[in-house]
Amino acid sequence: MARSGDRNDLLAAGLGPEPVREQFASEISEDVTWVAAAQDGDREAFGQLYEHYARMVHGVLLARVPVGEVDDLVQDVFMRALRRLSTLRDAGSFGAWVAAIARNVANDYHRRSVPEEPLTDDASDQEIQCGTSCADQDELAVAILEAVMSLSETYRETLILRLVEGMTGPEIAARTGMTHGSVRVNLHRGMEQLRAKLIASPSRMGPEQEKA
Amino acid sequence: MDTGKNRAENRPSAKSGDYLWDRSGEPDPEIQQLESLLGKFRHDSPTPVSPPLVPERRWTFFPWRLRLFPALTPAAVAVAAIVVVTFLGYRAKPTPTTLAGWGVSEVQGAPRIWPMPRRTVSRGSAFRRTIPAKSRWTRAHACAC
Numbered sequence: 001m002a003r004s005g006d007r008n009d010l011l012a013a014g015l016g017p018e019p020v021r022e023q024f025a026s027e028i029s030e031d032v033t034w035v036a037a038a039q040d041g042d043r044e045a046f047g048q049l050y051e052h053y054a055r056m057v058h059g060v061l062l063a064r065v066p067v068g069e070v071d072d073l074v075q076d077v078f079m080r081a082l083r084r085l086s087t088l089r090d091a092g093s094f095g096a097w098v099a100a101i102a103r104n105v106a107n108d109y110h111r112r113s114v115p116e117e118p119l120t121d122d123a124s125d126q127e128i129q130c131g132t133s134c135a136d137q138d139e140l141a142v143a144i145l146e147a148v149m150s151l152s153e154t155y156r157e158t159l160i161l162r163l164v165e166g167m168t169g170p171e172i173a174a175r176t177g178m179t180h181g182s183v184r185v186n187l188h189r190g191m192e193q194l195r196a197k198l199i200a201s202p203s204r205m206g207p208e209q210e211k212a
Numbered sequence: 213m214d215t216g217k218n219r220a221e222n223r224p225s226a227k228s229g230d231y232l233w234d235r236s237g238e239p240d241p242e243i244q245q246l247e248s249l250l251g252k253f254r255h256d257s258p259t260p261v262s263p264p265l266v267p268e269r270r271w272t273f274f275p276w277r278l279r280l281f282p283a284l285t286p287a288a289v290a291v292a293a294i295v296v297v298t299f300l301g302y303r304a305k306p307t308p309t310t311l312a313g314w315g316v317s318e319v320q321g322a323p324r325i326w327p328m329p330r331r332t333v334s335r336g337s338a339f340r341r342t343i344p345a346k347s348r349w350t351r352a353h354a355c356a357c
Contacts (some may be wrong), residue, residue, distance in 0.1 A: 052261050058255035071257055141249040148250070162232070163243070164250045169233040187232055195242075 003120035056175040059161040064106035096177025147197045155190025
């Protein structure tokens with residue numbers, strides 16, 4: 001995933017530097033207060049952290065595990081975070097920390113379960129020919145989600161946070177600890193790849209898009 | 213991992229770039245449609261009631277058990293003192309008299325047990341050796357009498 005290590009590339013690409021977390025600086029300082037309070041046993045503060053980060057955790061998990069498992073795993077992530085909260089040294093990096101826990105939980109899920117229908121990168125080469133059966137919005141949504149899931153992991157997490165969870169780029173950067181430049185690159189490249197897949201199987205985007 | 217290759221194609225277009233980034237600018241219908249379709253997978257679970265939070269103990273140099281050490285020290289010292297005093301008290305007591313029978317053999321002269329002759333010596337008698345008589349007092353055997 002494009003992270004702070006890619007800063008030089010991003011600078012060269014003219015996509016940075018941008019002050020990271022500028023827009024969400026006040027939220028981050030609130031997080032610090034909540035983390036400190038939660039570490040002292042304040043339930044309400046941990047509830048605030050949950051409300052603040054649940055969408056991000058949900059998106060991170062959705063990019064890695066089947067849809068039906070995500071809600072339960074979100075709870076697992078926060079339970080794990082709760083148990084380990086005392087080990088968090090930098091309260092300002094709670095988002096990156098909990099995102100890392102979510103990725104670990106997703107990895108654990110794959111380690112202990114045998115996927116019934118694994119989504120692999122091979123799926124990206126397959127055209128999902130749903131035709132008229134995709135008229136149903138739910139099926140269409142599932143088909144598009146599958147297309148997103150077929151992208152490389154680098155892009156699908158950011159794209160899911162943006163398109164599914166409805167977070168903006170700056171919000172994604174602030175919540176996950178990624179740089180603005182990395183998020184921007186992931187969004188645009190991911191969107192390019194998704195468009196290519198949707199064009200390859202136009203029925204995914206519905207009749208209006210086909211006309212367009 | 214992203215690299216600096218194909219930079220131009222990654223630059224956001226004036227139309228859709230801002231909308232994809234922060235929903236500013238002119239909305240991109242394609243992205244809007246994706247948002248509305250994929251929005252059904254969005255997280256909408258209510259905040260669960262979290263279990264009571266018990267703050268974990270921070271790491272300290274001394275584990276909590278060692279914190280009891282100062283409180284237990286006086287008690288331990290007191291117990292040790294009692295044990296030592298009792299032991300020493302037992303040791304200092306004169307051992308029960310286990311007088312042995314004393315055998316007196318004449319070496320030279322006529323040793324006497326003052327004021328009685330040797331043969332009349334009995335347990336607990338004081339005795340004095342008379343000079344120049346010489347005698348050898350030997351402990352015959354230990355007895356529990």
